[in-house]
Amino acid sequence: xxxRELVELAxxxxxxxxxxxDFILEVDKLKHVIRRSLLVDGSRQENTAEHSWHxxxxxxxxxxxxxxxxxxxxxxxxxxxxxxxxxDAGDAYIYDEEARLAAKALEDAAxxxxxxxxxxxxxxxxxxxxxxxxxRSTPTARFAYAIDRLQPLLLNAxxxxxxxxxxxxxxxxxxxxxxxxADGSAAAWAVATRILDLAADRGALADDRHAPT
Amino acid sequence: xxxRELVELAxxxxxxxxxxxDFILEVDKLKHVIRRSLLVDGSRQENTAEHSWHxxxxxxxxxxxxxxxxxxxxxxxxxxxxxxxxxDAGDAYIYDEEARLAAKALEDAAxxxxxxxxxxxxxxxxxxxxxxxxxRSTPTARFAYAIDRLQPLLLNAxxxxxxxxxxxxxxxxxxxxxxxxADGSAAAWAVATRILDLAADRGALADDRHAPT
Numbered sequence: 001x002x003x004r005e006l007v008e009l010a011x012x013x014x015x016x017x018x019x020x021x022d023f024i025l026e027v028d029k030l031k032h033v034i035r036r037s038l039l040v041d042g043s044r045q046e047n048t049a050e051h052s053w054h055x056x057x058x059x060x061x062x063x064x065x066x067x068x069x070x071x072x073x074x075x076x077x078x079x080x081x082x083x084x085x086x087x088d089a090g091d092a093y094i095y096d097e098e099a100r101l102a103a104k105a106l107e108d109a110a111x112x113x114x115x116x117x118x119x120x121x122x123x124x125x126x127x128x129x130x131x132x133x134x135x136r137s138t139p140t141a142r143f144a145y146a147i148d149r150l151q152p153l154l155l156n157a158x159x160x161x162x163x164x165x166x167x168x169x170x171x172x173x174x175x176x177x178x179x180x181x182a183d184g185s186a187a188a189w190a191v192a193t194r195i196l197d198l199a200a201d202r203g204a205l206a207d208d209r210h211a212p213t
Numbered sequence: 214x215x216x217r218e219l220v221e222l223a224x225x226x227x228x229x230x231x232x233x234x235d236f237i238l239e240v241d242k243l244k245h246v247i248r249r250s251l252l253v254d255g256s257r258q259e260n261t262a263e264h265s266w267h268x269x270x271x272x273x274x275x276x277x278x279x280x281x282x283x284x285x286x287x288x289x290x291x292x293x294x295x296x297x298x299x300x301d302a303g304d305a306y307i308y309d310e311e312a313r314l315a316a317k318a319l320e321d322a323a324x325x326x327x328x329x330x331x332x333x334x335x336x337x338x339x340x341x342x343x344x345x346x347x348x349r350s351t352p353t354a355r356f357a358y359a360i361d362r363l364q365p366l367l368l369n370a371x372x373x374x375x376x377x378x379x380x381x382x383x384x385x386x387x388x389x390x391x392x393x394x395a396d397g398s399a400a401a402w403a404v405a406t407r408i409l410d411l412a413a414d415r416g417a418l419a420d421d422r423h424a425p426t
Contacts, residue, residue, distance in 0.1 A: 001411060003253055003371045009407055014400040020274045021404070024364070025371055027270060028253040031263045040216055040241040050244045053266030057240060057293045061233045061335060073286035080270045080289075122274060151237070158216045158238050187227040191234070194222055198214060 016119050023117040029087045036093055036167065037152045042159040048083045048091060051151070055079040058147050065185045069139040078133045078144045081126055085110035094152070094177055095169055136180075146184025150192065153178055157195045161204025170206040171196060229332050236330040242300045249306055249380065250365045255372040261296045261304060264364070268292040271360050278398045282352040291346045291357045294339055298323035307365070307390055308382055349393075359397025363405065366391055370408045374417025383419040384409060 001009070003025045011018035033048040046054075056076045063072040083091075088110035092103040111130055115123045133141045153174070156163045164174065174196055182189035200207040214222070216238045223231035246261040259267075269289045276285040296304075301323035305316040324343055328336045345354045366387070369376045377387065387409055395402035413420040 001370060001408075001415070002373070006367065006371050006408060009411065010404045013403050013407065017278065017398070017400050017404060020278070021367060023274055024267070024271050025253055025367060028267065028368070031252055031259070032254075032256075039244055040238055041245075043245075046244070047263065049266050050260065050262035053262050053269070053293065054237070054241065056266070056269060056289075058237050060290055060293060061236055061331060061339075064335070065230065065233070073289070076269075076286070076289060076293075077273055080266065080273060118274060122277070126274075154219065154234060154238060155241070157214055158219050160214070185230070187230050190226050191223045191230060194226065195214075195219060198222065202214070 019117060019119050020122070023114070026114060026117055027084055027087065030084060033083075033086045033091050035091050035152075036163050037155045038159040038163055040155060040158045042162060046155065048086050052080055052083055055082075055144075055147050055151055058151055059144065062147065062185070062188075065187070066143050067139060070143040071140045074129070074140050075144040075147070078129055078141065079147065081130055082133045082144070082148065084114050085130075087114060093167070095167065095173055142180065142183040146181045146188070149178045149181050150184065150188055153181070153192055153195065157199060157204075161199050161202075164199070164205050165203075168206060170208045171200040172208050172211075174199075174205060232330060232332050233335070236327070239327060239330055240297055240300070243297060246296075246299045246304050248304050248365075249376050250368045251372040251376055253368060253371045255375060259368065261299050265293055265296055268295075268357075268360050268364055271364055272357065275360065275398070275401075278400070279356050280352060283356040284353045287342070287353050288357040288360070291342055291354065292360065294343055295346045295357070295361065297327050298343075300327060306380070308380065308386055355393065355396040359394045359401070362391045362394050363397065363401055366394070366405055366408065370412060370417075374412050374415075377412070377418050378416075381419060383421045384413040385421050385424075387412075387418060 007018050007022045010021050031047055031049040035046045035048055035051055037046045039046055056079045059076045059079060066072060085107040089103045089106035092099040111127060115127045132138055133144055136142050136145055178192060181192050199205045200209060220231050220235045223234050244260055244262040248259045248261055248264055250259045252259055269292045272288045272292060298320040302316045302319035305312040324340060328340045345351055346357055349355050349358055391405060394405050412418045413422060
C-alpha cells in the first residue's frame, strides 16, 4: 500500500487519527531536504529532519542556560516544526538574502498546506507556534532561534569551515547573521565570536575584520 | 578546527557550556546510524537521528490522543535521547532478539559514556530519563514506546512493506513486537492491525495467520 491508501484505511476506523497519521507520513519528506552544513565529520551535508532533531536536543541540554522567561518545552516543539515549510519551499541559505525573501510567500503557503492536514484545532495550534517562531515575538521564540543559529555555527566550525569556504562567506556576514545567539546566552555568543575569530585567522572565513569602512 | 579544539576553546570561557557543546557535537554521530526502515518514498533507509525527530514530532501531534497520565513534554524529551546509545552500540533490528540481547551491555556502557559528557546533574537527569524509557516504568515511557513502535510500522507499510519482505518477517512477529502500540492508543492499535492484515493479504508480510498451532 502507499501513503494515501494507508490514510484512507485509517479513516474508516478513526478520522481524527487518520488526519494525524496523514501529517506524520507527509512530514517524512523533510528527510529529503538538504542543507549547506556538513556533519561534524565532514562526510556529507545535513538534512533538515536530522537538523531539527539536533536543535531540539540542543534545547534540552542548554535549557539550564536559558533565561527564566523561556518555556523550554515550547522551544523544543517550535524547533521540531520550524522548518517543515521547507518540504515545499526548500532550504534558503542563511547567507542568501535574496533567496530568503523570495522563499517567504512559498513558506506561508507551505504552512497552510502542511499544518492544514491536521484536525482544525491542531492545525491552528501548530500554525500559531510556527508564526511565533517566525516573528521571534516571545523570549521562547528568540531562544529557539538562537539555538537554530548556534548549531550550524558549531557544525561548520567543527567540520573545518568547509561550508563557509566553499560558499565564500566573510567573517562580518557570519557575525551579523549569528548575533541573535546572544539572545539565547551571552556565554554562547562569547564562545561563538572566539570561534569565528579563530576561523578567520585560519582562512576558513574570508577575513574582512580590518576592512576599511 | 575540529570537535576537540572547539570544546577546549569554549572551556577557556565557560566550562559548563563547553561540556554541553561537547555533547551536542558528539551526538551528531547518530546521523550515521542506519536503520532497517525505508523512508515513505522507499528511496533509502532512515537514519536514527531523523527517526528520533519523527518520533518527537509524532508525539506532538498525537498528544491529544494520549491518556491523562502521560507527560507529553517528557515523552518528547525521552524520544529525542532514547536511541543515543546506538552511537556506540548500533541499531539492533527489532525482529532480531539475539542481537537485541547482545546489544544491552553495550548500550548501558554507551549511556554512561555519552550522558557522562554533560555536567553531572544534567548527566544524571538524562540518564534517568533514558532508564525510565528502557524500563517502560511509567505511563509516559509506555506512550513514548508506543510511538517508537507505530512510526516504523507506518513507514514500512507506506513504503510497500519492502523492509518486511526483504527481512522475511512474518505477520505474527509484527503483531507481537508492536502490540505495545495499544498502550499508547487503542485506536492506533486498531489501525495497525488492519494495516498488518492488509499487508499479509498482499504478501508484504509472510502470512502465518492460519498456521497450525
